[in-house]
Amino acid sequence: MREVRVALLEADVALPVVKSFIKKAKAKAVGTEVLKSINPGQMVIKVVHDQLVETLGSESQELNLIAVPPVVYMMVGLQGSGKTTSTAKIAKYLTEKQNKKVMMASLDVRRPAAQEQLRVLGEQTGITTLPIVEGQQPVEIAKRALQSARLQGFDVVMLDTAGRLHVDEQLMVEMQAVHSESAPTETLLVVDSLTGQDAVNVAQQFKERVDVTGIVMTRIDGDGRGGAALSMREITGCPIKLLGTGEKLDELEVFHPDRIANRILGMGDVVSLVEKAAATIEKDEAEKLALKMQKGVFDLDDLASQLRQMMKMGGMGSLVGMLPGVGKMKKQLENANLDDKLLKRQLAMIESMTPKERRNPKLIAASRKKRIAAGSGMSVQDVNRLLKQHKQMADMMKKVKKLGNKGIARGGLQ
Ligand code: GDP
Ligand code: MG
Numbered sequence: 001m002r003e004v005r006v007a008l009l010e011a012d013v014a015l016p017v018v019k020s021f022i023k024k025a026k027a028k029a030v031g032t033e034v035l036k037s038i039n040p041g042q043m044v045i046k047v048v049h050d051q052l053v054e055t056l057g058s059e060s061q062e063l064n065l066i067a068v069p070p071v072v073y074m075m076v077g078l079q080g081s082g083k084t085t086s087t088a089k090i091a092k093y094l095t096e097k098q099n100k101k102v103m104m105a106s107l108d109v110r111r112p113a114a115q116e117q118l119r120v121l122g123e124q125t126g127i128t129t130l131p132i133v134e135g136q137q138p139v140e141i142a143k144r145a146l147q148s149a150r151l152q153g154f155d156v157v158m159l160d161t162a163g164r165l166h167v168d169e170q171l172m173v174e175m176q177a178v179h180s181e182s183a184p185t186e187t188l189l190v191v192d193s194l195t196g197q198d199a200v201n202v203a204q205q206f207k208e209r210v211d212v213t214g215i216v217m218t219r220i221d222g223d224g225r226g227g228a229a230l231s232m233r234e235i236t237g238c239p240i241k242l243l244g245t246g247e248k249l250d251e252l253e254v255f256h257p258d259r260i261a262n263r264i265l266g267m268g269d270v271v272s273l274v275e276k277a278a279a280t281i282e283k284d285e286a287e288k289l290a291l292k293m294q295k296g297v298f299d300l301d302d303l304a305s306q307l308r309q310m311m312k313m314g315g316m317g318s319l320v321g322m323l324p325g326v327g328k329m330k331k332q333l334e335n336a337n338l339d340d341k342l343l344k345r346q347l348a349m350i351e352s353m354t355p356k357e358r359r360n361p362k363l364i365a366a367s368r369k370k371r372i373a374a375g376s377g378m379s380v381q382d383v384n385r386l387l388k389q390h391k392q393m394a395d396m397m398k399k400v401k402k403l404g405n406k407g408i409a410r411g412g413l414q
Helices: 002-010 015-029 040-056 083-097 114-125 138-151 169-182 197-209 227-236 257-265 268-295 300-312 315-322 327-336 338-351 355-359 366-376 380-403 406-413
Strands: 071-076 102-106 156-160 186-192 214-218 240-244 252-254
Touching (some): 015 040, 040 257, 083 156, 083 186, 083 214, 083 252, 138 156, 138 169, 156 169, 227 257, 300 380, 338 366, 366 380
């Protein structure tokens, strides 16, 4: 933990965030089983890594495009944070990767050449920019952009607003006016990750005045280890959506919590080592089970070890979640929390049995069923259901044995 603390501080994570993080990781690590073939220190690193991913937001967050077109994206942030560059990067990304028709408009009337800067970027990328009209105020420009995008059938309008050197009242008022005029689907706060703790303070101030839907962290290419992302997420609670990784217009990355977690820890090897060890254990157990299956034996201990493995893998929800394109279904599964509860209940019942009963379920007569139900907080019907399920599985194993076909046994297990 001392090493982790140093790693986090070196990665420029804010001290209060480091403290609360270490506390949470400690609580998780104590009591965690150490897998064979790795040492406890390595196991701790894995726990810390998982905690990092969780803190950073377990899933990568996509840009929201679900709204009546033109979908409005408003970019906010301090001067020089990378708003204009990010506007062009996102517009390019949406055009090329998502096939959207995008218009960009500069609302920056403070800096003399700001509107011209966006126009040039538009020319470079072939993305339409709203024609510049001298003397218009930001709210008027926003109105004109929306109108023109609607008339010309654009999917997305990106509003690039003016920044200031520091958060000031005038900036906030102007930002709120544009926000209420354009009702953006995404209000993306652009922050310079090199400014570390300051970036987090700035984000807090913006968040108080406008509904920030996502954060774009720029200059990640300069920030060695990405610790600012951890503070940012923990303190503001806003999802980090994109990372700017350079000055070029294709240097934009979707935010992946696990990648940043590896960068912060700088211990990627250990994490994958532990993952490999975990996979080996599962293989060991699977092989043991396969042997038993070939003998036609499958007792309640075997069922319990299968249930435990499923729980270790995060239940059905996470298995389903690994398949592409089923994010929604996963949510529903999680909400229902069906699988996990079911697994836990089944295990509780098996754990309430004596070792003898587990090896020989036939012993479990009515009085024993009552005892098991009471011991696990379930009903006798539940115990019956479990036993029936087990019997079906055990019968299947016997059939497999009768067939005497090892190939089937193995195929079935897989
Ligand atoms: P704005 O004032 O917020 O609109 O900031 P700009 O978009 O004009 O960017 C200011 C400077 O930062 C420009 O020189 C950009 O090229 C540079 N910049 C923006 N994003 C990145 C990034 O992700 N990495 C690096 N290295 N430079 C960036
Ligand atoms: Mg700008």
